[in-house]
Amino acid sequence: MQIPPASPARPSRCHAVIPSAGSGSRLPGDAPKQYRRLLGESVVQHTVRAILQTPRIASVSVVVQEGDVWAADALQPDPRLHLVPRGGATRAHSVLGGLEALLDAGAAHDDWALVHDAARCCITPELIDRLIDACLPDDVGGLLALPLPDTLKAADPAGRVAHTEPREGRWLAQTPQMFRIGALREALRAAIIVNAPPTDEAGAMERQGAYPLLVTGASWNFKITYSPDLELAQALLAARAGVST
Numbered sequence: 001m002q003i004p005p006a007s008p009a010r011p012s013r014c015h016a017v018i019p020s021a022g023s024g025s026r027l028p029g030d031a032p033k034q035y036r037r038l039l040g041e042s043v044v045q046h047t048v049r050a051i052l053q054t055p056r057i058a059s060v061s062v063v064v065q066e067g068d069v070w071a072a073d074a075l076q077p078d079p080r081l082h083l084v085p086r087g088g089a090t091r092a093h094s095v096l097g098g099l100e101a102l103l104d105a106g107a108a109h110d111d112w113a114l115v116h117d118a119a120r121c122c123i124t125p126e127l128i129d130r131l132i133d134a135c136l137p138d139d140v141g142g143l144l145a146l147p148l149p150d151t152l153k154a155a156d157p158a159g160r161v162a163h164t165e166p167r168e169g170r171w172l173a174q175t176p177q178m179f180r181i182g183a184l185r186e187a188l189r190a191a192i193i194v195n196a197p198p199t200d201e202a203g204a205m206e207r208q209g210a211y212p213l214l215v216t217g218a219s220w221n222f223k224i225t226y227s228p229d230l231e232l233a234q235a236l237l238a239a240r241a242g243v244s245t
């Protein structure tokens, strides 16, 4: 991979990092969920297409496990797209592998990384632009997220309600999550070294004392996690494309 040089118009570039190295244990099948097919294309191909349709994204790194047998077939070649076989034990390890590959390829420490789950294939260029617009002028960066829409219950071990949690000020984290590459790499390294890999990039930054910006996302930017999510994603993508399923 080689990163194109920065230009005077765009001194800090935006790079997408797509962790695509998970096993999808909550959605068992012939292949990990990011390689399941929707409307004849892989989940990750739908994700990558939306990102490539965002002109401000300079490069897209899809992070896969070494020896991944599905990725090459699952993605259509594009000059801005790179396969990075540096997936790790957790999502945080995979993202760290992607950031290190970007730096090795010539990205600058103060370029931005937009980390986006391969499994959130209903993302749109408009949402990505919303995040970039909000974060570019910010010192820290931030993430797409949604204010909690429902009443929140805490469960006891018997599966009964222990109590109702307050929902004011609670948000559901989505992706992309946008931070400076150098700062995010240090934050992920620091968390991993003490065996506390966070489940998202904002979590790593929070451990460093930062306060990431919450930028309103969309309910349809959901993560494919369980089997019905595949059907929902297919229906949504089909409706957008004007085809029947």
Ligand SMILES: Nc1ccn([C@@H]2O[C@H](COP(=O)(O)OP(=O)(O)OP(=O)(O)O)[C@@H](O)[C@H]2O)c(=O)n1
Residues within 6 Å of the ligand: 018, 019, 020, 021, 022, 023, 024, 025, 026, 027, 032, 034, 063, 087, 088, 089, 090, 091, 092, 094, 095, 117, 118, 119, 120, 223, 224, 225
């Ligand atoms: N070691 C890992 C684990 C996850 N991911 C990626 O992180 C994203 C979000 O993670 P999640 O939905 O939890 O995926 P999985 O870990 O694959 O699913 P599960 O937790 O059900 O096993 C997915 O695109 C997944 O491929 C990754 O790149 N490397």
Ligand SMILES: C[C@](O)(CO)[C@H](O)COP(=O)(O)O
Residues within 6 Å of the ligand: 091, 117, 172, 173, 174, 175, 199, 200, 201, 223
């Ligand atoms: C990053 C994330 O999508 C934010 O909601 C999520 O945490 C990733 O999934 P995981 O199941 O926590 O690995």
